[in-house]
Amino acid sequence: MTHSKAKKQPQGIILNLIRFFQIALYIPIQIIFIPFAFIGLILGIYKEMRIGKKMGISFSAIKTLQYRWSGHYFNVRLDSLSVAFIKKFPCESHFGLWSILGALVISKRLFGFTPSAIKLVEPEKTFDATAITRLGVFDRIVDKHIHEIEQLVLPGVGFDLIALNYIKNEKIKVFELDQVNTLNVKVDTLRKAGIEHDTISFIPVDYENESWTEKLLEAGFDKSKKTLFLWQSVSLFLEPEMVRDSLRKMADLCSEGSVIAQDFYSKAFLSGEISKMAIKQFKIFEKQGETTKFALEMSEDPELAVGKFLKDCGLKMKEYIQFGKEIGIKPFYCIVEAEKL
Numbered sequence: 080m081t082h083s084k085a086k087k088q089p090q091g092i093i094l095n096l097i098r099f100f101q102i103a104l105y106i107p108i109q110i111i112f113i114p115f116a117f118i119g120l121i122l123g124i125y126k127e128m129r130i131g132k133k134m135g136i137s138f139s140a141i142k143t144l145q146y147r148w149s150g151h152y153f154n155v156r157l158d159s160l161s162v163a164f165i166k167k168f169p170c171e172s173h174f175g176l177w178s179i180l181g182a183l184v185i186s187k188r189l190f191g192f193t194p195s196a197i198k199l200v201e202p203e204k205t206f207d208a209t210a211i212t213r214l215g216v217f218d219r220i221v222d223k224h225i226h227e228i229e230q231l232v233l234p235g236v237g238f239d240l241i242a243l244n245y246i247k248n249e250k251i252k253v254f255e256l257d258q259v260n261t262l263n264v265k266v267d268t269l270r271k272a273g274i275e276h277d278t279i280s281f282i283p284v285d286y287e288n289e290s291w292t293e294k295l296l297e298a299g300f301d302k303s304k305k306t307l308f309l310w311q312s313v314s315l316f317l318e319p320e321m322v323r324d325s326l327r328k329m330a331d332l333c334s335e336g337s338v339i340a341q342d343f344y345s346k347a348f349l350s351g352e353i354s355k356m357a358i359k360q361f362k363i364f365e366k367q368g369e370t371t372k373f374a375l376e377m378s379e380d381p382e383l384a385v386g387k388f389l390k391d392c393g394l395k396m397k398e399y400i401q402f403g404k405e406i407g408i409k410p411f412y413c414i415v416e417a418e419k420l
């Protein structure tokens with residue numbers, strides 16, 4: 080046995096012991112929470128599925144918002160605006176989330192017990208924590224460009240409040256686009272939560288039937304200004320031709336120094352080859368009116384495949400982050416930054 084292996088073994092035993100005690104402490108707390116979790120679950124499902132569907136808003140956007148709530152309470156990505164938003168949001172229950180996740184939140188805060196899905200880790204080393212980690216990656220992208228850009232465009236913004244988190248001290252014009260019902264509920268909830276949002280231009284649009292670029296230009300978008308486009312988890316729900324067309328249009332709107340940041344899922348992930356859980360989630364999306372339609376073939380050389388796709392859309396890939404790459408998981412998700420060719 081090598082010296083380093085001998086050292087690693089006791090370390091591994093200690094970590095396993097810590098985990099064992101954390102679980103032993105977590106179980107009684109969770110038992111206390113069970114009746115609340117039961118009520119909270121029913122309330123949460125009713126609000127996000129029944130009320131959300133009745134109001135005609137995006138279910139996938141509600142789901143992403145839940146991760147922002149979790150990131151905040153698990154102290155991995157602070158986002159007090161999203162928490163204030165959820166408290167007034169008709170399609171989610173703050174109490175429901177607390178009652179379902181409260182035992183875990185308390186266990187994390189008291190003795191560091193952290194569920195594997197609610198961590199902010201290096202993207203290349205995770206599969207389980209993709210939903211939270213990707214929020215962190217998009218934060219980093221905004222951090223990197225915020226002082227250089229003059230415009231921020233979020234097509235398919237959902238209930239993302241990233242712009243409000245960043246533009247306080249910046250002179251940046253922000254354009255948020257999404258379907259009319261989703262945007263109406265967002266603006267109404269921001270108002271009820273007392274969250275200042277006057278600096279944002281909200282542009283209702285349905286990509287499938289309207290020209291989002293025309294609407295963006297009508298709202299005052301300036302093609303000559305440096306812009307960051309944030310397209311997080313939207314292409315997955317669009318027809319492939321619509322994704323190509325949208326990216327070509329974004330390329331056309333880019334001035335020198337503008338950046339497009341977006342994510343791609345792989346065909347293997349969409350088919351359920353990598354995670355059966357993902358398929359279950361997609362079926363729920365479909366039931367709620369959102370079908371997953373677009374993914375890239377990434378099984379051979381994913382970086383090359385993504386770069387080629389972007390090139391076909393008039394874009395040059397500048398950054399490429401492949402989730403799970405260093406832990407031997409088949410390519411399932413990546414985030415890229417691109418600029419006009």
Ligand SMILES: C[S@@+](CC[C@H](N)C(=O)[O-])C[C@H]1O[C@@H](n2cnc3c(N)ncnc32)[C@H](O)[C@@H]1O
Pocket residue numbers: 137139140143144235236237238239256257258261284285286287310311312313316317
């Ligand atoms: C998974 S959500 C992502 C929301 C947001 N980018 C985030 O990270 O929280 C997908 C978003 O794309 C929007 N979307 C999907 N199809 C659309 C379409 N045809 N026209 C406009 N928006 C659309 C949905 O309304 C939803 O808000």
